Amino acid sequence: MDLHLLLLFIFATFLGGFVSGFSGFAMGIVVSGIWLHIITPIQVAALIAGYGLLTQGYGIAKLRHALNLQSVWPLTLGTAIGIPIGVMLLTHLNPTYLRFGVGVLLILYATYSLVRPPLGPFKIGAPADVAIGIANGLLGGVTGLGGIISTISCQLRGWSRDKQRAVFQPVLFSAFVIISLSQLLAGSYTPQTVKLYGVGLPFMVAGIWIGFKLYGTINDETFRKAVLILVLIAGASLIVSSSGFLSKT
Template identity: 35%
Template structure:
């Protein structure tokens, strides 16, 4: 069992990450990892964050189940499932630091520019199924390299001016599926320490409390506040990659 200080830091990190993810739909690891990676070794912190993030995504999916757009999400997921193994192969054979930094620059610049735009764009015409699958492929590929599978689909939704419920209903199942797939690959390549499961059990109250409050906040904020929150999180995530 962790000591009192470690337990407190674990709970604070998980609660903060779960709240932000419940509000925005992503960024659990970006928020919680700022603390957890200073408290635990990466081989323990990363699987713990992935497991917690899946718990948050499951809570989000249940809370937003009436808004889920399954047809579009399945197209994203199919594309993503093709992209993730390619990313894993690149990680094993290529130095991906430059790719990560380059993607971080693009995400940060996009978010900064869109935050300064005085007006919102409006949703355009419906796009072809192959384009949706291609966005999913890009999300899976980039997610495998940067642990940010939702970045490209989220940017795509923002560029099309999707309302917050429509955006969450489309992207949320995709992020959940990519995280389940990623942790399955991780489990297949290494044995997880039993301490990871102990830490996960200890963090469950903070996980569900943060998720619930985040979802409540999501329903209460207006479209403008939600969009700015997402863009700020994209900006922070991009800078963290740089």
């Protein structure tokens, strides 16, 4: 990798860490748009999972005062069930149309929520949370966005920003554990990928730290809107990636 591409990789890594530190998710959305032009898709997936353990672990440690295992375990259990099912469905379904449809739904939801008063708050019980977790895992297995549904569900409950992150970040951490183990068994963590991880590590950490510092200066409403904007970007990224495949069919 020449110096120009290396600097681009480092910039994307820092930016991904910053967004994750600020919002608690969306690191993969940010970095993949740049990384996919520099390194292989397998390396991108492996690095997102590896750095995901770091970003989510950092957030959990910083927000440990707000952790509530009673709220975390149903979503985590459902996500763990849903991820392998979603991955398996990739061999039986055309993921392009699914990504496009999900992208449209995410954009509609985020746009409506940004221009209208907040929906809810809704009270959601453990059985429903398991089902939400399964849907979260399914979407993650098919699209790679393993935390979008759980993040939205936390927002719909009307919780404070700290409580939201103290629930959806442990769920994301669990998802990244499952994904990382799967990739390790598949041999995705090659020496070159591990070396890239080491190169980007200090910049990822710096981004997380600065992002979390900024997070500490905002209120609940600003956090709600920031999350919705990232959901909107996630939806747009799914549509853009799907449109390229649809135009070839």
